[in-house]
Amino acid sequence: MNFQGIFSMSRKDLTTLVIFSIVVLALPIWLQPFGAAYPDLMQKFAIFGILAIGFNILFGLTGYLSFGHAAFLGVGSYTAVWTFKLFSMNPIPALIFAVILSGLFALLIGYVSLRRSGIYFSILTLAFAQMSYNLAYSVLTPITNGETGLQLEAGDPRVLDSMFVAEEAGLPVSNFFGIEMSGIPGFYFCAIFLILGFFITQRIFASPFGMMLRGIKSNQTRMNYTGFNTRPYTLTAFVISGMYAGLAGGLMAVTDPLAGAERMQWTASGEIVLMTILGGVGTLVGPVIGAWLIKYFENIFSSFNESVLHNLFGFLPDGVEGFVVELTSMFVGEGWHLTLGLVFVLVVTFLPGGMMEGYRRITTLFTGGGGDGDKKAKADDTQTQPAE
Amino acid sequence: MTTSTENVVLHVADVHKTFGGLHALSDIDLQIEEGKTHAIIGPNGAGKSTLLNVVVGRLAPTRGAVVFDGKVLTGKQPHEINQVGVARVFQTPEIFPDLSVLQNVMAPAFAKRDGSFKLNFLSSLDDEHQIRKEAEEMLEDIGLSEQKLMKAGSLSRGDKRRMELAMCLMQHPKLLLLDEPTAGMSRHDTNTTIELLKKIKERGMTKVIIEHDMHVVFSLADKISVLAGGRIIAEGTPEEVRNNPKVQEAYLGGAH
Ligand SMILES: Nc1ncnc2c1ncn2[C@@H]1O[C@H](COP(=O)(O)OP(=O)(O)OP(=O)(O)O)[C@@H](O)[C@H]1O
Ligand SMILES: [Mg+2]
Numbered sequence: 001m002n003f004q005g006i007f008s009m010s011r012k013d014l015t016t017l018v019i020f021s022i023v024v025l026a027l028p029i030w031l032q033p034f035g036a037a038y039p040d041l042m043q044k045f046a047i048f049g050i051l052a053i054g055f056n057i058l059f060g061l062t063g064y065l066s067f068g069h070a071a072f073l074g075v076g077s078y079t080a081v082w083t084f085k086l087f088s089m090n091p092i093p094a095l096i097f098a099v100i101l102s103g104l105f106a107l108l109i110g111y112v113s114l115r116r117s118g119i120y121f122s123i124l125t126l127a128f129a130q131m132s133y134n135l136a137y138s139v140l141t142p143i144t145n146g147e148t149g150l151q152l153e154a155g156d157p158r159v160l161d162s163m164f165v166a167e168e169a170g171l172p173v174s175n176f177f178g179i180e181m182s183g184i185p186g187f188y189f190c191a192i193f194l195i196l197g198f199f200i201t202q203r204i205f206a207s208p209f210g211m212m213l214r215g216i217k218s219n220q221t222r223m224n225y226t227g228f229n230t231r232p233y234t235l236t237a238f239v240i241s242g243m244y245a246g247l248a249g250g251l252m253a254v255t256d257p258l259a260g261a262e263r264m265q266w267t268a269s270g271e272i273v274l275m276t277i278l279g280g281v282g283t284l285v286g287p288v289i290g291a292w293l294i295k296y297f298e299n300i301f302s303s304f305n306e307s308v309l310h311n312l313f314g315f316l317p318d319g320v321e322g323f324v325v326e327l328t329s330m331f332v333g334e335g336w337h338l339t340l341g342l343v344f345v346l347v348v349t350f351l352p353g354g355m356m357e358g359y360r361r362i363t364t365l366f367t368g369g370g371g372d373g374d375k376k377a378k379a380d381d382t383q384t385q386p387a388e
Numbered sequence: 389m390t391t392s393t394e395n396v397v398l399h400v401a402d403v404h405k406t407f408g409g410l411h412a413l414s415d416i417d418l419q420i421e422e423g424k425t426h427a428i429i430g431p432n433g434a435g436k437s438t439l440l441n442v443v444v445g446r447l448a449p450t451r452g453a454v455v456f457d458g459k460v461l462t463g464k465q466p467h468e469i470n471q472v473g474v475a476r477v478f479q480t481p482e483i484f485p486d487l488s489v490l491q492n493v494m495a496p497a498f499a500k501r502d503g504s505f506k507l508n509f510l511s512s513l514d515d516e517h518q519i520r521k522e523a524e525e526m527l528e529d530i531g532l533s534e535q536k537l538m539k540a541g542s543l544s545r546g547d548k549r550r551m552e553l554a555m556c557l558m559q560h561p562k563l564l565l566l567d568e569p570t571a572g573m574s575r576h577d578t579n580t581t582i583e584l585l586k587k588i589k590e591r592g593m594t595k596v597i598i599e600h601d602m603h604v605v606f607s608l609a610d611k612i613s614v615l616a617g618g619r620i621i622a623e624g625t626p627e628e629v630r631n632n633p634k635v636q637e638a639y640l641g642g643a644h
Pocket of ligand 1: 407410412430431432433434435436437438439479
């Protein structure tokens with residue numbers, strides 16, 4: 001593969017990349033009117049965006065629905081915290097190890113799970129993730145610190161840091177050559193990885209490899225009789241998406257050096273699936289949008305409590321107010337997942353292509369509303385364009 | 389039995405296939421000569437598709453072996469069998485319904501060029517000018533240029549079949565297996581397909597063709613094997629088979 005080839009992109013992809021980068025880097029500005037421009041939340045936007053686009057490489061392109069991706073997230077977090085403890089508070093080694101280890105772990109789980117397809121594959125990945133979760137809580141406590149979670153301690157060796165930097169009192173913060181990885185700098189650090197991850201995904205989507213993955217989703221039988229060995233293709237996709245999850249887990253630890261087993265729970269795996277489907281499976285930006293929407297509304301809805309609701313509905317007559325508050329409180333705070341579930345059911349029923357399909361429907365409504373069937377039949381926008 | 393072995397490219401040797409108690413194939417011994425078009429005809433349920441399934445590795449024979457180009461295919465994976473030069477058009481089209489027509493036709497060329505797996509996820513499909521050009525010429529040949537950016541799933545049944553044939557031809561296989569390639573096609577499309585298949589004949593590709601349409605069979609075949617009840621009941625040139633009373637009784641007679 002020639003060096004130039006790596007950077008040659010179609011004009012459309014380049015435009016998408018530029019716009020995407022601007023949108024991401026300007027999050028602190030355009031999120032302000034939504035009251036969401038604070039660093040913690042924006043870090044989540046970036047991290048879960050990485051998680052979702054990585055997951056989409058597997059699910060969106062090959063159609064293999066993993067229900068265990070949170071396991072790789074967890075491995076990434078644990079690895080990063082251990083790297084902090086043993087070597088250095090610099091995020092780079094932590095992330096490198098997080099990506100490598102989660103990749104190896106994905107290789108192992110993928111190797112076994114990909115012997116099956118469809119629902120059996122999903123169940124296998126789910127089983128492996130739940131096993132990892134349970135192991136993290138029990139047998140592996142020496143590594144994971146069980147229920148308390150893995151944390152930094154004053155007595156950690158940090159061999160690299162202790163060689164170069166004078167020991168300070170108190171717990172250290174992850175820092176990138178002096179820049180502390182919290183707050184806005186922490187967000188921008190994650191944002192760079194989101195953009196990088198997006199760029200790589202674009203490359204995969206536009207590559208022959210990406211076309212083969214789509215071929216597997218479309219008709220695995222035909223792939224086999226066309227001479228492709230599909231297993232290494234799906235395994236590679238699985239490992240790449242596991243590495244994205246490991247990167248996301250590593251970044252979680254970078255912005256907040258703590259790793260707990262609950263990160264690997266099946267609800268966390270399920271959330272990744274929801275984000276991807278909500279945004280639009282198999283599209284480039286859909287999963288990111290899905291991740292942002294879920295994190296944004298989770299933030300809003302889960303902050304509501306009864307007193308906020310009483311204030312909100314204070315204008316209603318007392319009896320009615322009590323009833324309305326009772327009813328709505330089921331959907332907020334702890335009950336946020338109920339709202340999420342409902343939204344999910346609605347999307348899957350009425351907009352199976354997620355937000356991206358909604359967007360396409362709206363644009364066809366406003367532009368060439370002629371909406372001839374021929375247009376619909378055109379293969380999706382990631383296909384090869386006619387040569388110039 | 390082994391009279392003309394030097395020309396035999398595919399040898400189905402003493403193959404049996406049973407499904408439970410059903411003898412779908414019995415004592416099949418078939419020798420296909422290089423560069424020839426060999427038709428297999430027979431009534432519904434005769435075991436024709438099963439025979440191809442055994443050749444391409446979809447089914448393992450209960451007994452016997454398949455030898456192609458000096459290599460034993462039995463026990464090999466379908467993708468390995470394709471990689472040694474065997475391509476197949478299925479009775480129900482096996483295509484990539486979610487990919488564009490152009491991509492459907494391009495994909496097989498990658499398998500031919502790069503082998504069964506290549507880790508090329510950072511190169512760009514847009515830079516594959518050679519394969520793209522070949523695919524476009526192929527679509528031109530079979531008359532599907534207009535539809536090249538359409539999703540293959542939205543093609544008509546006949547067009548899907550032609551596209552699947554084009555997909556196989558992109559690989560320049562040594563052996564092409566065709567399971568009723570003109571079923572569901574209009575008379576006109578059938579004739580175009582016959583012309584296309586004749587053209588390949590000139591290039592020396594070996595073909596095994598299963599067909600119910602006698603017009604197609606007699607305009608293409610060098611040799612015909614008649615299958616009935618899982619056994620080969622007759623074999624010979626089109627003339628010989630046409631005049632064979634056993635065949636007329638078992639098959640052609642019914643069609644009259
Ligand atoms: N996978 C299978 N499992 C069980 N039985 C099968 C299987 N495949 C084929 N058969 C049976 O084997 C017999 C031969 O089937 P086959 O599909 O080879 O016939 P065919 O000659 O291709 O017929 P047609 O002209 O209808 O395509 C039939 O009785 C069929 O039901
Ligand atoms: Mg058949």
